[in-house]
Amino acid sequence: MPRPSEPTRERIVQAASALFYNEGIRRVSVDEVAAKAGLTKRTLYYHFKSKDDLVAAYLAARDQPNLALFRKWFAEADGGLPVKVEAIFRNLARSARHPKWKGCGFLRTSAELANLPGHPAIKIGAAHKKKFEDWLRATFAEQGIADPLELARQILLLLDGSFAVVLLHRDASYMETAGEAARTLIETALKKKGQKRGEGASCIRATSFGKMGR
Amino acid sequence: MPRPSEPTRERIVQAASALFYNEGIRRVSVDEVAAKAGLTKRTLYYHFKSKDDLVAAYLAARDQPNLALFRKWFAEADGGLPVKVEAIFRNLARSARHPKWKGCGFLRTSAELANLPGHPAIKIGAAHKKKFEDWLRATFAEQGIADPLELARQILLLLDGSFAVVLLHRDASYMETAGEAARTLIETALKKKGQKRGEGASCIRATSFGKMGR
């Protein structure tokens, strides 16, 4: 019975995602993915040209939903900039306490495939994190933060750091610690925003200057 | 020709370390480790009861040297507390620019073996990071920082975050960004140290209070 096609591909990605995230890339065989998807390995290889291709699809499928979730957590929190960013860490802590949580799929994949720097899955992971960084940067720029890219990267470092540390220690409270560090960094940046040396206030167009990022 | 014994075990760990760090745990077979060490797999299994045992030995061998290096970087930098901590990030950035650098072995192992939470290698990794955290905490406590544990954890989050991010993007400049964030956090904590609300100064025994850590 052919003809499902796109649903089939989707089903394979779903199966692969669950297995790769829970067990790790190299731990999971293509046979296992096929079995979980309820079809033969040969069929899987009709839709994906290799296991590497499948791994890339696994991360690609996580890209948009993941970003959307972060933005939602940010938007839903009512309060100033520090509170909204802290909300991300708070919600993340809540996720991390679920027993099946196993860290960030992008980071774990890049750690496992660190010997293959050009791997398509790693490129997808890097692009994903860059999108998040850029969204943060734009958000901070709107608020007139002096060096929005610098601050965005600092927050991202705390975020990815908390993924790594919480996974290692299985202690989600580090997420809240990261949230507090983020608040401190944002408040410091907000203070810098106000002080234009020389003349008076005039916060308008205080968007981006100072030491460059990358 | 028997009788090397301890040297042999050491040689196996050296071979395992190079391979596991460069290629990943599950990527590397016991045969490869034995071959690199210049002996038979059966001999390897005389010294280690399983591959998991070997993985644990790989991380155990990295524990002390790694901590010693961080402490050396800290001690050698002349300047105040922020400068000394930043020196760690600066030196780390230098390491990370070497082409063979592939992140933090402890973090990468915990990411790869995330499906085996009780694995001995993960316990060793967790203990390693705790030691570093505790050394930082003690160092901050000596300086009269108000909540030294909180600050130590914040710095640790930046450190491990920079491992993860730099590995993903292959851009060591994030290490320096992390160092600047660390400086901001430390300076903020140092300012808090001075202000006792109510009466006058008296910085003595201003060691630890405020919201608890863990």
Next chain:
DNA sequence: TTGTGTATATTCACTGGTTAGTATACATAG
């Protein structure tokens, strides 16, 4: 000095199982 036993250390050859990927044939829809 010489013979002998024993724990230590090492090797060869093997097993049972797994793995990514494929050759070939078959089924269904349009």
Next chain:
DNA sequence: CTATGTATACTAACCAGTGAATATACACAA
């Protein structure tokens, strides 16, 4: 009858771990 999709059955390599034999160093006895 031809595109698309699926399944059976296979390959060739790899992999963690083991059984059985062996070689060496050293302690001790003669």
